[in-house]
Amino acid sequence: xxxxxxxxxxxxxxxxxxxxxxxxxxxxxxxxxxxxxxxxxxxxxxxxxxxxxxxxxxxxxxxxxxxxxxxxxxxxxxxxxxxxxxxxxxxxxxxxxxxxxxxxxxxxxxxxxxxxxxxxxxxxxxxxxxxxxxxxxxxxxxxxxxxxxxxxxxxxxxxxxxxxxxxxxxxxxxxxxxxxxxxxxxxxxxxxxxxxxxxxxxxxxxxxxxxxxxxxxxxxxxxxxxxx
Amino acid sequence: xxxxxxxxxxxxxxxxxxxxxxxxxxxxxxxxxxxxxxxxxxxxxxxxxxxxxxxxxxxxxxxxxxxxxxxxxxxxxxxxxxxxxxxxxxxxxxxxxxxxxxxxxxxxxxxxxxxxxxxxxxxxxxxxxxxxxxxxxxxxxxxxxxxxxxxxxxxxxxxxxxxxxxxxxxxxxxxxxxxxxxxxxxxxxxxxxxxxxxxxxxxxxxxxxxxxxxxxxxxxxxxxxxxxxxxxxxxxxxxxxxxxxxxxxxxxxxxxxxxxxxxxxxxxxxxxxxxxxxxxxxxxxxxxxxxxxxxxxxxxxxxxxxxxxxxxxxxxxxxxxxxxxxxxxxxxxxxxxxxxxxxxxxxxxxxxxxxxxxxxxxxxxxxxxxxxxxxxxxxxxxxxxxxxxxxxxxxxxxxxxxxxxxxxxxxxxxxxxxxxxxxxxxxxxxxxxxxxxxxxxxxxxxxxxxxxxxxxxxxxxxxxxxxxxxxxxxxxxxxxxxxxxxxxxxxxxxxxxxxxxxxxxxxxxxxxxxxxxxxxxxxxxxxxxxxxxxxxxxxxxxxxxxxxxxxxxxxxxxxxxxxxxxx
Numbered sequence: 001x002x003x004x005x006x007x008x009x010x011x012x013x014x015x016x017x018x019x020x021x022x023x024x025x026x027x028x029x030x031x032x033x034x035x036x037x038x039x040x041x042x043x044x045x046x047x048x049x050x051x052x053x054x055x056x057x058x059x060x061x062x063x064x065x066x067x068x069x070x071x072x073x074x075x076x077x078x079x080x081x082x083x084x085x086x087x088x089x090x091x092x093x094x095x096x097x098x099x100x101x102x103x104x105x106x107x108x109x110x111x112x113x114x115x116x117x118x119x120x121x122x123x124x125x126x127x128x129x130x131x132x133x134x135x136x137x138x139x140x141x142x143x144x145x146x147x148x149x150x151x152x153x154x155x156x157x158x159x160x161x162x163x164x165x166x167x168x169x170x171x172x173x174x175x176x177x178x179x180x181x182x183x184x185x186x187x188x189x190x191x192x193x194x195x196x197x198x199x200x201x202x203x204x205x206x207x208x209x210x211x212x213x214x215x216x217x218x219x220x221x222x223x224x225x226x227x228x
Numbered sequence: 229x230x231x232x233x234x235x236x237x238x239x240x241x242x243x244x245x246x247x248x249x250x251x252x253x254x255x256x257x258x259x260x261x262x263x264x265x266x267x268x269x270x271x272x273x274x275x276x277x278x279x280x281x282x283x284x285x286x287x288x289x290x291x292x293x294x295x296x297x298x299x300x301x302x303x304x305x306x307x308x309x310x311x312x313x314x315x316x317x318x319x320x321x322x323x324x325x326x327x328x329x330x331x332x333x334x335x336x337x338x339x340x341x342x343x344x345x346x347x348x349x350x351x352x353x354x355x356x357x358x359x360x361x362x363x364x365x366x367x368x369x370x371x372x373x374x375x376x377x378x379x380x381x382x383x384x385x386x387x388x389x390x391x392x393x394x395x396x397x398x399x400x401x402x403x404x405x406x407x408x409x410x411x412x413x414x415x416x417x418x419x420x421x422x423x424x425x426x427x428x429x430x431x432x433x434x435x436x437x438x439x440x441x442x443x444x445x446x447x448x449x450x451x452x453x454x455x456x457x458x459x460x461x462x463x464x465x466x467x468x469x470x471x472x473x474x475x476x477x478x479x480x481x482x483x484x485x486x487x488x489x490x491x492x493x494x495x496x497x498x499x500x501x502x503x504x505x506x507x508x509x510x511x512x513x514x515x516x517x518x519x520x521x522x523x524x525x526x527x528x529x530x531x532x533x534x535x536x537x538x539x540x541x542x543x544x545x546x547x548x549x550x551x552x553x554x555x556x557x558x559x560x561x562x563x564x565x566x567x568x569x570x571x572x573x574x575x576x577x578x579x580x581x582x583x584x585x586x587x588x589x590x591x592x593x594x595x596x597x598x599x600x601x602x603x604x605x606x607x608x609x610x611x612x613x614x615x616x617x618x619x620x621x622x623x624x625x626x627x628x629x630x631x632x633x634x635x636x637x638x639x640x641x642x643x644x645x646x647x648x649x650x651x652x653x654x655x656x657x658x659x660x661x662x663x664x665x666x667x668x669x670x671x672x673x674x675x676x677x678x679x680x681x682x683x684x685x686x687x688x689x690x691x692x693x694x695x696x697x698x699x700x701x702x703x704x705x706x707x708x709x710x711x712x713x714x715x716x717x718x719x720x721x722x723x724x725x726x727x728x729x730x731x732x733x734x735x736x737x738x739x740x741x742x743x744x745x746x747x748x749x750x751x752x753x754x755x756x757x758x759x760x761x762x763x764x765x766x767x768x769x770x771x772x773x774x775x776x777x778x779x780x781x782x783x784x785x786x787x788x789x790x791x792x793x794x795x
Contacts, residue, residue: 009622009626010622010626011622011625011626011629014626014629014630015629018633055617055618064614065614065618067671067672067674067675070675090617090621090622090625090662090665091666091671091672092662092666092684093671093672093676093680093683093684094683094684095672095676095680095683096672096676112621112625112628112658113625113628113655113658113659115625115628115629115632116628116629116631116632116651116654116655117632118629118632118633118636119636138659142687142689143687145689146686146687146689147686147688147689147690147691147692147693147694148693149693149695149730219683219686220696
């Protein structure tokens, strides 16, 4: 798996060095410390996946960092639709997560806490590069435990809540079955039950449509059609 | 002039009219429907003059005298009906004098003074024409036949058509002056004068027809019709002149008294300074700017810089304080400076509003300082947020990374367990810090908007549910920042003190700006004077942006409402 790592600080080389060596063995083909560097590297030799920070200097590495990561992600997605994008961020803002999911499949949004377990990060990168969606579990857990007026999640069983959380993290039914060590058929049954109980409707087969619907529900307690 | 004097004038005027009409009975060649209206023109002007005199005894006096002069001169031609040859000749000579007085009334309205040289010359020309041509006729024509607007059979000298043609010319010049004035005058003056201009055009047309008729020696019947039109047009012009005089010349004392009452801070009917001044000076386009001694520039009432170059089309009157420092600049219709009456009014209004202007100036200056402080505070929050993110948070990430590496390569189970404990603590620290940083400044406010920035406030576990009904509109950055901090503080208060089971946040655009409402169903009883400085600080924060914050009355819980102006 060929990777470009974009960070404007120590983390960049740390990730690149460790992921490039055993036991992960990723092929780190580029390191960028500015948005301009990143775009140039991706244009010159599109990798399988880029990891990027939301806040980086645009052109001059010594300049003040700016919130330009989302713009860069959109540019990469439109110029190189085959490049997977994983955002590594300190910001736990769900609206930004939704912006990333809007880019389509093969995207991820992870908080930098994940760096304490590089094995997991490598696994997330493989999944995203393979076309899946991965949202930070801490963020999703917080959304699931968000206080709600009529407690719609109270209607779910414990197992259904687990499944809902994994759906929001972006896992497919097969992925959820593997994670929970249950049959894929029962995941599908749980999912149908969740949709019914929460009134989440009109879900296409696309995983990112499902992630968006679930995130929107968790954010507002309403299905996207009703959100103002 | 007292009431007795006025009554005496009225009686004398009526006596003149009665005598004149009595003398004319049976001696004029026109039918009754011409004679009756013609006889009443003088009486009407007398009445109008006295009316203006009574209603505006000081500022309307000149105008009143002029109107009475029209009344008296109107009856001078009636002297022709006297058997005494001297009186007869006097009546003949002064036949057209009333037209000159009428011209003076017209161009001197509404104050009774002729302000412009061209108009002074014109009025003088009318007087000269009326007196000289008629005088020459008295001297040259023999026999001298009584004239009632050009009896076609009378033998006249060449001075008669000369007089008519000169009168036509002067009427045309007057019309040109009217057009010129109408084009040059600003809106305020036009409003005052528009009735007069219309009246002049009517009289000029009728008068011209009469002069043409006199030159062409039209029949008695036709000249009777023309005379009737003339009488009606004159009555109309007199009424208009009186209305204009009455409408515009409210006494300065009364205006100033009203202004002072409106500016009285203890009055329930207090009017904003700008509106009170605009009303007193009858200029809705009036602008008001205050001198900020700190920044040495003019500012608007909200304290925003407003250079003098931005007030086009206005004459500027600078109001100075006791130490000759400017207090404020009043931008107003330049017409106010061209009229002596308005000049006096302006001086009086400025003198009367000095204290209020000084107070308003201090308010504007304070407003500017407060807004500066607020902007500085927001900027500080942004920079602290950036420093923490780009520095401390990054370092914590690095530490988490290094700890993870150390743990992965560590063989000793005891050390491995310790490293896991440390890593968990560091992660907890990183999360706490993330909450702190997010609380200092909502970093996504600028690009994602208020609704998205407030979303994170709903994530606090084990607290009252937060229902956000936030318009997705965008507002100026400073307004969004203030709205964010109002909501986050008020929600924090509700969570800490109110013991609420639900908290609602509504943010919407209204006529007055952005309305921010945070309501809960908790114990209520929030006051500005209670423990802590939360609500008071919030009120100051909102006031610094020119808005208001109040605790709205509510049967249950607490409702905090803030209105943030966007202009």
